[in-house]
Amino acid sequence: MNPRMLLVLFFSCTLFLQAQSEDEKQLKAIYDMALTDGKAYDWLNYLSNQIGGRLSGSVQAQEAIEYTKRQMDSLGLDRVWLQPVMVPKWVRGTPEFAYIETRPGITTNVPICALGGSVATPDGGLKASIVEVQGIEDLEKLGREKIEGKIVFYNRPMDPTQISTFSAYSSCVDQRYSGAAEAGKYGARGVIVRSMNLRLDDYPHTGAMSYGDTPVESRIPAAAISTNGAELLSTTLKLNPEIKFFFKQSCKQYPDVQSYNVIGEIRGSEYPNEIMIVGGHLDSWDLGDGSHDDGAGVVQSMDVLRLIKANGYRPKRTIRAVLFMNEENGLRGGKKYAEVARQKNETHVFALESDAGGFTPRGFSFECTDENFEQIEGWKSLFEPYLIHMFVRGGSGADVGPLRDENIVLSGLRPDSQRYFDHHHAENDTFEHVNKRELELGAATMTSLVYLMDKYGTVKPKKVKG
């Protein structure tokens, strides 16, 4: 190698090391500030304990919009605004009630809750024989003869051998989402679904369901039963297939109502037209206070903007925190955000979602090109001191999904998933189950990725289609 080449190499290495060291310093400053002066936990305390569950269309959802807007207004961002979006309004009504009747007059109560979007039972409740299945695929085997007039009880549990509890959820949740529509085709009068919960306990877990194209008059009511309740019901059924099941719920779908996404923005200093977003969803189910799902993602996203500003980092690109409305039962906020972005011809280069709970962050999943993934993998060592080790290809998140195109890097924060479904969509998704440090580490991890993405930019596709 000639001396000039050596010199070039020397300076390249020096520059590289300086850059590394600059990034290391920035990440350290971000984590330090998140852990010593984070605001996420205080914000979550307010959202959870002063406002509570924030189902789309509810008074609490509107309060959450106003509260987060006010908080973002106080951060000195370049712009904070509400993006109007019409959302469905489903109301649970009187608390649900259910029992197993082993013979007339001999009953045992079991904890249930209506699934989100379900119709009510008749006013006096619904009592019928019950048939247990291990999934939608069992319906065809049983046939109309064995289903008609009965309540179908979906009881396939989440698979405990899946290390990612989200995988276990994915392979079960069709029972909840489509169970009623499918069972209705065989003449079932209602469905009861085992809660999506790996633990045995007494909490029924709600969640979205859909009737698909079932005509309104043919829709049958659907409820979740706690895992302990499901075990009891299954055992009782085995002992006596003639038992009856009774349940009563008065939930109702109202016309769509006006709501909003809440958006805060720091304008980019060099490429203001390249937009990066971080987000979570502001709505939640109504049983708990929605601390993990997804109060955590909301306050972490807000803290990303605050940490960037507070650390004196001036982003090159425009960075937005988007608090999406209606992820749980409609995804209207996510769809609206993408729709408006397309109308305005905005260029989104990166979108990061946090919607997997406020637990210890382990890493990220990415939907992106090989070139972008390679760049991101190059940053792994920067995250090692913070025990962030997962950089995997995989689904990002529901709310950022509608932005998907070939120019954008989509990402999802991946926290430790073991405890998530103990709380998901249930009465015990509450503030005291969020650990302050775990929440703050998530915010710092998100901020660090946004910082790197902004600094180095995404890798543009080689051919941009006309």
Add this chain to the structure above:
Amino acid sequence: MNPRMLLVLFFSCTLFLQAQSEDEKQLKAIYDMALTDGKAYDWLNYLSNQIGGRLSGSVQAQEAIEYTKRQMDSLGLDRVWLQPVMVPKWVRGTPEFAYIETRPGITTNVPICALGGSVATPDGGLKASIVEVQGIEDLEKLGREKIEGKIVFYNRPMDPTQISTFSAYSSCVDQRYSGAAEAGKYGARGVIVRSMNLRLDDYPHTGAMSYGDTPVESRIPAAAISTNGAELLSTTLKLNPEIKFFFKQSCKQYPDVQSYNVIGEIRGSEYPNEIMIVGGHLDSWDLGDGSHDDGAGVVQSMDVLRLIKANGYRPKRTIRAVLFMNEENGLRGGKKYAEVARQKNETHVFALESDAGGFTPRGFSFECTDENFEQIEGWKSLFEPYLIHMFVRGGSGADVGPLRDENIVLSGLRPDSQRYFDHHHAENDTFEHVNKRELELGAATMTSLVYLMDKYGTVKPKKVKG
């Protein structure tokens, strides 16, 4: 390359792949069984909820010995026995009581607990002026003049910017361990120590302290104050340095009593004289039920033996689960085990300790030669599907420490540490704060390492000293 070499390479690769695949299958079988048919959680339920806190020398410690012996007896091991060890017996006595007196008759109660090993206050309690310090090193700066006759209040908090909460603990715990002995040298009448807890709450956290060589008559009482209490005390002191602090505790050290380590063993089929151990400590502090510290490690260690047997794996080496007595306030069990091993000329090649809580396992730390660490690092990919990513050099555990020599690989399970000190040595170290899956993943992770260590053996030192 000549054809013969190619053939050799081909067969080597094939053998390697087969071995990989065999190991992958074994690990999968271990994790599957731990997650579907684990016993750790049930055992912990009994230890925590039927027995409770198990301080050395207490009735509960004896019950725990008998219970775990009985459970191991039922596993069909080759041998289960009790190893006698004399342990200290310290008793808390009447619940402690403390208040801040801003002026005569105007008092505010604060939550305290005696530190383990502390002497009592005088019968009527101790009331004195109070001086706040940020650590032992401040004592010299203040000097006898400003300390004599007062209560010293150690208030250096754990550093929240440490990602490993154990690092934050290590750099603070000298205040608790040696604070009384050191302050006594300057004529202090007692010490109050900020609880080793990163969170602000109302739980005082106990833990071991030592008077060193302080003569009995010169020993001063020491108590922990909750973090909220410490904040209140510090603020009150700033407003009015003349306030008094009162505390009363009636704890007492009794003569040593007989106790036991509980040991279960599967005898090795090929190298029975090479001994591998997994362990946790059976004693706990008395305030909570010791679920995380260290009920978790105890039941995980027991489950390692059960999982090995239940998976039909016949170990080449002798594997023992050792449930150590008296880790918390004496380490007598760990010392006794090593002493007996040396007396019997036993060869211990591997010792794995779980004493960092029943949280999601992240990996292991190792004290071993470079050659052994290199071999272990070669197994990293086998652990990846289970999100086990930390293979680091570092401290293993207190109980296996006395076995340390150049022939042994010492290791500690490293669970996620964020929540550990919320519960450590406090009233809220209780069963409901242990997640079943997290506990089981820990047991499976330990079993997997033991399986690999047994199968491949440790790398022997090149020169064995005479």
